[in-house]
Amino acid sequence: MTDTQKVSIETVARNIEAVMMVMDEPMSVVALAGALEVPVGSVNAALESLVADYDGQSGGVERGFELREVGGGWRFYVRATYDEVVTRAVSSQAPAKLSQAALETLAVIAYKQPVTRGHVSSIRAVNVDSVIRTLLSRGLIRESHTDPETQAIFYVTTDGLLAELGLDSLEQLPPLSPLLDDGSEGFDDVD
Numbered sequence: 001m002t003d004t005q006k007v008s009i010e011t012v013a014r015n016i017e018a019v020m021m022v023m024d025e026p027m028s029v030v031a032l033a034g035a036l037e038v039p040v041g042s043v044n045a046a047l048e049s050l051v052a053d054y055d056g057q058s059g060g061v062e063r064g065f066e067l068r069e070v071g072g073g074w075r076f077y078v079r080a081t082y083d084e085v086v087t088r089a090v091s092s093q094a095p096a097k098l099s100q101a102a103l104e105t106l107a108v109i110a111y112k113q114p115v116t117r118g119h120v121s122s123i124r125a126v127n128v129d130s131v132i133r134t135l136l137s138r139g140l141i142r143e144s145h146t147d148p149e150t151q152a153i154f155y156v157t158t159d160g161l162l163a164e165l166g167l168d169s170l171e172q173l174p175p176l177s178p179l180l181d182d183g184s185e186g187f188d189d190v191d
Contacts, residue, residue, distance in 0.1 A: 012038050012046035013053075016074075026073025047074060098134075105131045106140060110161070110173060114144045114154035140164070 015036050020027065029047070033040045047067065049058075056062035064082045067074060078086050098106065105128050108120045121128050132155065135141045144156040162168065 009042060009045050009049055012036060012042045013050050016043065016046050016050065020067070020074065020076055023075070026070055026075040028073045032074070098138075099131075101126070101128075102131050102134055106135055106157075106161070109135075109141055109155050110157050110170065111176060113156040113170075116147075116152040116154055118152060120155075 015038075016032060019032065019035055027035075029040055029043050032047075033043045036043065047069075051067050052058050053060060054063045054066050062079070064079055065076050066079050068077050070077075101124075104124055105120055108123050109115055112119065112123070117128060117132055120132070132141070136143075139158055139160045141155045141161070142158050144154040146153050157170070162170070167173065
């Protein structure tokens with residue numbers, strides 16, 4: 001390999017790093033080649049170079065991350081050795097804010113638990129599948145049990161939610177009735 005080719009592969013490798021750093025999904029070799037406007041062969045050579053570099057095979061140290069091909073595309077991943085430290089770091093940060101839909105779904109579950117996804121959907125009049133997945137992944141709700149006849153899964157809130165709200169128990173949730181409109185607004189007392 002000539003010096004010109006080596007510089008070219010190094011440039012492609014740095015460009016791949018920059019692009020991959022901001023991507024949420026794995027990128028295929030063809031997509032990378034198109035985005036960088038370079039031949040597929042150059043992308044393959046640059047990827048091989050990056051993998052070797054990150055794995056410490058190029059005379060450097062093994063990095064805390066790795067570049068892997070998964071599902072037809074390439075993506076950065078935390079090296080398994082560092083899973084525990086990354087988990088601690090991520091869990092120590094302030095959680096991301098919940099969307100309005102997530103807050104509404106969480107309120108329905110908190111006040112109506114145990115409750116099924118279908119029941120929550122009927123109360124909110126929207127599909128709550130993705131919101132339920134988000135709340136489960138954040139540890140704010142959990143599966144309680146499954147109805148033996150319908151196989152419907154019942155959801156309840158977790159102690160993690162209580163901790164986030166600064167409550168000791170669900171009984172400390174404010175009562176709903178004072179917060180709801182009683183429908184009397186706009187009516188005058190008529191004798």
